[in-house]
Amino acid sequence: MTDAPLLIVGASMAGLRTAEGARRAGYDGPIEFLGAEAHAPYNRPPLSKELLQTEGHGHDEVAFPIRSALEQGVTWTLGRAAASLDAERRVVVDEAGVEHPYSSLVIATGLRPKPLPIPSHGLGGIHVLRTLDDAVGLRSALRPGANVVILGSGFVGCEIAATAAKNGCSVSIVTQSAVPLDRALGPELGGEVRRRHEAHGVRFFTRDGLFGLVGETAVERVILTSGVMLECDVLVVAIGSDPNTEWLQGSGLDVSDGVLVDAGLRAIGVDGVVRPDVFAVGDVARYPNPLFDDVPRRVEHWNLPTETGKRAGQLIAAHLRGDDCEPLAAAGFAPLPSFWSDQYDMHLLAFGMTYLADRRELVAGSLDDECVVEYFRGETLVGVCGIGMRSLVQSYRSRFSMPSATV
Amino acid sequence: MIKIDVDMNKCQHYGQCVFEAPEVFQLNADDKLEYKAEAPDEMLADLEAAADVCPMQAIMLTRE
CATH class of the missing domain: 3.50.50.60 (FAD/NAD(P)-binding domain)
Incomplete structure (x- = not known):
């Protein structure tokens, strides 16, 4: 051996x-x-x-x-x-x-990716995005004028929405959350992300979900739990993994x-x-x-x-x-999580575990332009996220350190 | 020497590389990336770390 x-x-x-x-x-x-x-x-x-x-x-x-x-x-x-x-x-x-x-x-x-949470009845036009092959398949479906419904408003759902809107699709986001990226970034930045998507024509159906699909061989319309019916050529399931x-x-x-x-x-x-x-x-x-x-x-x-x-x-x-x-x-393992997201001309950059926070504080800039938000759990800084202002966001890296002398 | 190329069509100026190899990569006052085109061989590990963490995978290294 x-x-x-x-x-x-x-x-x-x-x-x-x-x-x-x-x-x-x-x-x-x-x-x-x-x-x-x-x-x-x-x-x-x-x-x-x-x-x-x-x-x-x-x-x-x-x-x-x-x-x-x-x-x-x-x-x-x-x-x-x-x-x-x-x-x-x-x-x-x-x-x-x-x-x-x-x-x-x-x-x-x-x-x-987590699968469609309701029966698909074998209908076409239903996509997820994780692999290269998924992306190539989805790309060919995102034609100008296509009605695209995205289930989920995390990073993957929001980025697909931005790309689809840029491609000239008519885009709707259906989400259980009150605002996109709610869990990751909180209601303030999430609300701003929604505003920027809406400025590009994306429609939001929040605190909502999928009730049913309508179509012959491929999905043609989706029915939401709120009763709203949406035209749908492309349904993207982006509700986590x-x-x-x-x-x-x-x-x-x-x-x-x-x-x-x-x-x-x-x-x-x-x-x-x-x-x-x-x-x-x-x-x-x-x-x-x-x-x-x-x-x-x-x-x-x-x-x-x-x-x-x-x-x-x-x-x-x-x-x-x-x-x-x-x-x-x-010797311990304490990597600082780092993430970013590009949507339209908005560049988000973050460090830490923002979703552990119970309190957020806008410390620089303004939400509708460039800004930096600090994330706290109790009194402890657990994350930072910026729209733009990268040098300032980068400067936070040294503020995440091991508690006491555990290493 | 190690030759450093950054594809500036890909680079989104996130500055992740700056943290790994500050001797070579910097964000200027406008938050744009600036970098040195060459570095000594003993910096290879730092430079590979910088290339690894680039979100856009825009950093190319060549041993000369």
């Missing part, structure tokens, strides 16, 4: 950064990627923006460069999902029944909400015991962040696949060298 590779399930940004991190930390053995998508790792944020409005853009425009450290000793098995894990035998079985033995395993299977952990059922790992890991990104079993040879990174990993508290969370912000991947890479290299990993794991 000594020749078994470092197996990375999920050919994603998090998987790629893990492999690079392991190489950087001295691991020079074989690496295998097993990915459900047909594509090598690519950058997802442009899928709701540039790629969605630029005909002809595809994998070439969003692919991550493969650095020289990964040119040798790396096997890519793409278009093949993992089906099960036998942690005792250190083997992953893929959907074709092929066994993939490993020395260490990295779980980087990410998320998938679920972790891809079904293949880990029965593996003994705690997958109650993503993969529970310790500060070294090492998986924790249902028995509470750390698995030294199984790691989880990216959106699928659930871990505590001592910058905020000790509650393990899945955090879906863009910089965390990179942060978790680099961190796991160090531990993996040490583990496969036979080193004692405990001091490294005990």
Whole structure:
């Protein structure tokens, strides 16, 4: 078994950064990627923006460069999902029944969009957005004049709305929330985001939901729970995501909400015991962040696949060298979440965990122009978000620090 | 030396790179990105970190 590779399930940004991190930390053995998508790792944020409005853009425009450290000793098995894990035998079985033995395993299977919450009756015209293929399919549907209904008002829903409006579509957002981005940014910035969308012709149906669909072969109209009926050529479901952990059922790992890991990104079993040879990174990993508290969370912000991947890479290299990993794991893991969003000419940039806040304070500028908002839980700063004013927002990074001397 | 190229058609001036490699990347008074075109080899790790965190993936590095 000594020749078994470092197996990375999920050919994603998090998987790629893990492999690079392991190489950087001295691991020079074989690496295998097993990915459900047909594509090598690519950058997802442009899928709701540039790629969605630029005909002809595809994998070439969003692919991550493969650095020289990964040119040798790396096997890519793409278009093949993992089906099960036998942690005792250190083997992953893929959907074709092929066994993939490993020395260490990295779980980087990410998320998938939550499905339409009502029966679709097999109607066409219903979209989600997570993968490159999703984006290419949605792009061809966002024709000028198309009636687009977006269910959900999080970042993905809002960015698709902005892109669709730019493409000349007639756009409606249907959301259970009172304002878009309510959970992430609160009612003040959320209200301003709504105002800017409305200025571009987007209609909002808040505190509302989908009751039913009308159509022959494809959706033609949607009926909202409020009774409103909307013309609809394109229905986009953007109401959040679920972790891809079904293949880990029965593996003994705690997958109650993503993969529970310790500060070294090492998986924790249902028995509470750390698995030294199984790691989880990216959106699928659930871990505590001592910058905020000790509650393990899945955090879906863009910089965390990179942060978790680099961190796991160090531990993996040490583990496969036979080193004692405990001091490294005990060193703590406290990445500062960072996220941004482009909608029309509005550039949002944020740090921290704004959605933990119970209080918000406008500290610079004004909402209808450029501004900075601070987010507090009790007396503690937990996040900052700006429209524009990037230098000022960036200057907040140093204000997030570990409580007392936990590291 | 390491050659640094930033695709300014992609760059949205978020300044994430500034935090990773402030010797090379800076936001000027107008919040626009400015950067040095070359850096010594020993900065590779910082520069790769800067390229990694670029939301637009606009930073390209070449070893010379």
